[in-house]
Amino acid sequence: MRRRLILGVLALLVVAVAVIVAIPLLTGAGPIPPATVDPARLDAGQRARLVERGRYIARAADCAACHVAEDGRAYAGGLPMETPVGTIYGTNITPSRDHGIGGWTSDDLYRALVYGILPDGGRLYPAMPYTSYHAMTRADVDALAAYLASLPAVEKPNRPPHLAFPFNIRPAIAFWNLIFRPEPGDLPPPAGSAAPAGDHARGRYLVEVLGHCGECHTPRNLAYAMEDDRHLQGEVIEGALAPDITPTGLSARGWTAEDLTGFLSTGLSPQGTMTFRMYPVLHHSTRYLTAEDVGAIAAYLTDGAPPPTRPEPVTTGNTRNAGHDIYLGFCAGCHGADGEGHPAASPPLATNTTAMLQDPRNLVKVIRDGIPARPLAGTGRMQEMPAFGDLLDDGEMAALVNYLRHRWGGQPGDVTAERVSEVGPR
Structure with a gap:
């Protein structure tokens, strides 16, 4: 009897220790360093400089790309993002108290960016890149918080995500974090060979x-x-x-x-x-x-990369086929008969990397769906590339893709009509 009692007590102790260890991990609790600045104690000039630094952090972190509204309003949310587990919509991160982050402190923002935890304890889906932001400095977070607080509030409700099971169960993200979320400050190995300095x-x-x-x-x-x-x-x-x-x-x-x-x-x-x-x-x-x-x-x-290499273009005498004829009929007007391209319109095909990729999907998508005319940085502008999906069937598309890959990309001409049809919808 006494032995059973001792074993029972030991078992309870083991469970208690496991719970004590697990609770911080599952709740996402972690250290939050002290704030580096108190905006309330700054004069107008200091506050303006902090906000401007936060604007730069927001741009470097590319916040607007996911949190932009459908009508283009920055940080108002609503942009749909397709993931392998379903559709997630960018959220409102303006100072709206009802729909945005108007009630958040800089500690709250740090916890969300570094740990993926909301002020109410809810979990952010890892489509929000806290698995990368986890190494943000507290100073950068404080500047970002000041900038976001300076924006006009947009009273725009958030859209709920549409996710497959079990990703539609937010509490389950706690277990995902337990397994996959990096510790604050952890970084992948350097991309190149040099020590980070x-x-x-x-x-x-x-x-x-x-x-x-x-x-x-x-x-x-x-x-x-x-x-x-x-x-x-x-x-x-x-x-x-x-x-x-x-x-x-x-x-x-x-x-x-x-x-x-x-x-x-x-x-x-x-x-x-x-x-x-x-x-x-x-x-x-x-x-x-x-x-x-x-x-x-x-x-x-x-860093540490070998000297750049580019495939040697194949001479036209070895490439005359159906793909060559399609290229001359549909592409040569902008890209040139020999792929030389035109300034500010199309880069030479001998250096264009889309045909160099082993996976042909990007080449298929560009030819099939086209590229809209869009402004680039400064006074630059991307010229429209028309879509040819309604003019070429899958077999003709495959022939054109193979011609481009073989002549300029250094890739085999092995793309089939079936492979073209498998590329996702526009």
Whole structure:
């Protein structure tokens, strides 16, 4: 009897210890460093400088890209985001007390950004990139809080997400966090070979934390968690491929630090123009970054890369086929008979990386759906590329894609009509 009593007490102690250990983990409780500034104690000039710094942090963190409203109002929320587990809508983060974050403190914002925990204890879905923001500095969060508080409140209700089971159960996110959420301050291994210091450390912070590049460019597992061992090696998002942006992957497609700097600043490069989900990144974020920060990003992403290589174009004598004839009929007017392109309209196909990707989906989507005319940074403008989905059937599309891949991309011409039909809807 006594032995059973002792065993029972020991069992209760084990359970109690397990509960004590688990509660902080499951509640998301974690250290919150003290605020670096008290806006109430700042004079008007100091407050204005803090707000301006927060505006820059918001742009570097690309907040508007997800929290923009359907009518273009920044931070009012409503933008639908398609994920493998369902549709999530960007939320209202204006100072509205009923629909936004008007009642939040800077501690509340820090907890949401770093731990994915709302002031009421609710969980944010990991589509909100707290798995990257978890390493934000408290000073950056405080500046961001001051900026968001300075915005006009927009009384716009949030839309509930439409997610598959079990992701539609918010409390279950606590268990997801227990397994997959990084600890504050943890960062993936450096993209290149150098130890993080100086400009390299700044580039790493901008890429891995504020810019949260890995959220789109890192493959995810079945639980929607990023696969750390394939960091930045490319992932399909909303039907398009966010390509490999490791130093090796970029070099294989001919990218240099100079090319990346121009691309992030203007949306233009010898490798192409910003399309798909990268266009909002330019529009809301990278075009506003300082030259020093853009340079730090480019240097970090290309650090330790081998010399850039580009496929040698195949001579036309070896490529005359149905795809060649389709190209001359539909594409040569803008891209040139030999793919030479035209300034401010289309980059040369010999350097355009879309045809160099092993996965053909981006090439198919661009030809099928076209690209709308849109403003780029400064006075630049993306010329419209018409859609050919209604003019070419899947077989003709495959022939054209194979011609482009083989002649300029260094890829095999093995795309079938069936593969074309599998590419997601426009």
